[in-house]
Amino acid sequence: MKNTQRNELAVCGFAAVKTLEKINSQKIRRLYFMEEKAPLFGGLCKKMAASKRPYNKVADSVELEKLCGSVHHQGVVAMIDTPVILPLNTEITARWVEQKEDAVILDRVGNANNLGAIVRSAAFFGIKNIVIPLDESQSSITTSSYRVAEGGMEFVNIYSVRSIPFLLKDMKGKMARFGTSLKAQKKVSEMKLLCQEKPALVVLGNEEKGISEEVAQNCDSLVIIPFAGMGEAGPKVDSLNVAQAASVIMYELKK
Template identity: 65%
Template structure:
């Protein structure tokens, strides 16, 4: 949930706020908690008191619901400045190439919870670079995505781009460009053979339509997560595909 007047974002959920307090307590502008969470955030309250940042115990859960717009606050809400999504440029991608860092590129993943789950998996597997297009169909960093990421937002960098295809063209030969596609023939476990020491940029598609045709044309390989019933066409499968966040976890595991 955003506070447009103050340009703030509410971070809620126990694990999300705990990670924020541990890694970036200086981001917190205000902090609210229920009585049963008081002992869990003593160090944070002392930090905030030292830096004259307000923190308050609320009377009941409804106060927190109003602050964050969610019943899933788990007894804590921290207000931070609305995160700035930095534009990606060649200086940053050159560093990735030199340091052999991989990245996730989201092609209009519209659900905030899916974005949060993808960030959680990326943080778990040590992929700290997430790229999102400046597109209305693409979810950005929200209260929901922060909560579902379970603290992962503190361990990734989110960048924005105007054109996915132009980015992929610019990275040709520098990073292995992999797209996920339910009609591909290359199984996901072949990633290790395909890498040949290069960093990887993995494209994950929209929940309904997958990655676009233009984006597919700018990938080095299209990969598939093998399913039960080898040889069946998409329409013949009991489940057409995995949720994009589930697919992200599997692909990231194979990219380790």
């Protein structure tokens, strides 16, 4: 939940706030917690007091719900500046190529919880770069995505682009460009071989339509996660949840 007057975002959930404390405690402008959580945030309260930032013990969970707009606060809410998503530029992509850093592009993934789950998996597998389009159908960083990421937001860089096809065209020959598709002939297990020592740039589409045709045309390879009965009539369900698919693909890239 955003506080537009103060230009703040509420971060809630124990793991999210605790990781924020460990990695980026300077981001926290205000802290609120229930009494039973006080012993777990004593060190952070000392830091807040030393830098004259307010922290408060609240009487009940209703106050926290009002702050973060969620019943899933787990007894603690931290207010941070609204995250600024940096536009991707050639300097950043050149670093990816030089340092062989993989990246994941989300093509209109609109569910905030899915974004958070993808960030969590990216942090787990050590993939530091996620790209989202400047599109109203694409979820951005929200209180929900921050909570579901379980602290992963502190380890992943999220960038924005105006055009995914333009980015893919620009990275031709520099990174191995993959798109996910139920029509693909290659399996995700082949990705490492197909990379040929290049870092991977993987596009994940939304669950309703997948990646766009223009995006698919600008990929070096389309890949599929094998499913039960593959080669017959098709999968028993249309697809995996995009966050589940992201985890499988990231595992294949890093195994």
